[in-house]
Amino acid sequence: xxxxxxxxxxxEAVRRKVFTVVVLLTAAFLVLFxxxxxxxxxxxxxxxxPAGILVDKRTxxxxxxxxxxxxxxxxxxxxxxxxxTLGVVSGDAERGLLQPLVVRPVGRSTLLLSxxxxxxxxxxVYVLAVYGIALAIIDVAGSWTPPSPAEPGLELAGGVVxxxxxxxxxxxxxxxxxxxxxxxxxxGAGLVAGLLGSIGHALGSTTIEHASRIAAWALPFxxxxxxxLRLISSSATGATGFLLQLGPFGGAFVHGWGVxxxxxxxxxxxxxxxxxxxxxxxx
Numbered sequence: 430x431x432x433x434x435x436x437x438x439x440x441e442a443v444r445r446k447v448f449t450v451v452v453l454l455t456a457a458f459l460v461l462f463x464x465x466x467x468x469x470x471x472x473x474x475x476x477x478x479p480a481g482i483l484v485d486k487r488t489x490x491x492x493x494x495x496x497x498x499x500x501x502x503x504x505x506x507x508x509x510x511x512x513x514t515l516g517v518v519s520g521d522a523e524r525g526l527l528q529p530l531v532v533r534p535v536g537r538s539t540l541l542l543s544x545x546x547x548x549x550x551x552x553x554v555y556v557l558a559v560y561g562i563a564l565a566i567i568d569v570a571g572s573w574t575p576p577s578p579a580e581p582g583l584e585l586a587g588g589v590v591x592x593x594x595x596x597x598x599x600x601x602x603x604x605x606x607x608x609x610x611x612x613x614x615x616x617g618a619g620l621v622a623g624l625l626g627s628i629g630h631a632l633g634s635t636t637i638e639h640a641s642r643i644a645a646w647a648l649p650f651x652x653x654x655x656x657x658l659r660l661i662s663s664s665a666t667g668a669t670g671f672l673l674q675l676g677p678f679g680g681a682f683v684h685g686w687g688v689x690x691x692x693x694x695x696x697x698x699x700x701x702x703x704x705x706x707x708x709x710x711x712x
Contacts, residue, residue, distance in 0.1 A: 499661070506559075507589060581658070591649055594700050599612060
């Protein structure tokens, strides 16, 4: 039964041409990313750092480009996640599709968690595939890979799974349109908070850094993204590491196993709340 419901969600996404839109956006991004990466590494020998500053140009370029690819992958993954889940409850209820299912033979909890698992599986495969292709492009063009090539991709996938849980939670209490807007606003707020944190770190402002950390813990998909950025530049030292920390795509300061454990607990809490509210909702 769970597999049947997961398949229903997949077929519904195909019918609404969700995958067509995402595939076209992804193809456009990867082509542009390949052109940019090829241009950067082909001209790298002509770039000269300021006198007295020792910078590992290849590491800086590779980490920055991979950070940019991670941002795009996270964004595209969130787009796919929202399209797959924004009307899981409210949209199907308005069309009269939920009422026959939640009575017999499928309960509300089974229905909701099955839709979550289906969307999570699709998004995890998508995020890992796009991240892997971007990583391969950088490796081929610039012969550079991060110290931990797999972990950033896994954390990106984890961040998108958290967005899926939030979108399903929102679909229980909001209409499909309102839910989509709310999730994208939360996603944007998380990214802005992370950018402000990078600025505060560069300026030495503890107030801005503290506010950014609070936002990252409140929206742990941003914390996982930040931890992924940290991992791709963890081997950079000296001026190279300092310069990477100044930019939004090459360094971060929210990280550690505490963030990962909190993200897992946050995911479980969001799903539990969604199930609880769905059971109480009058269809």
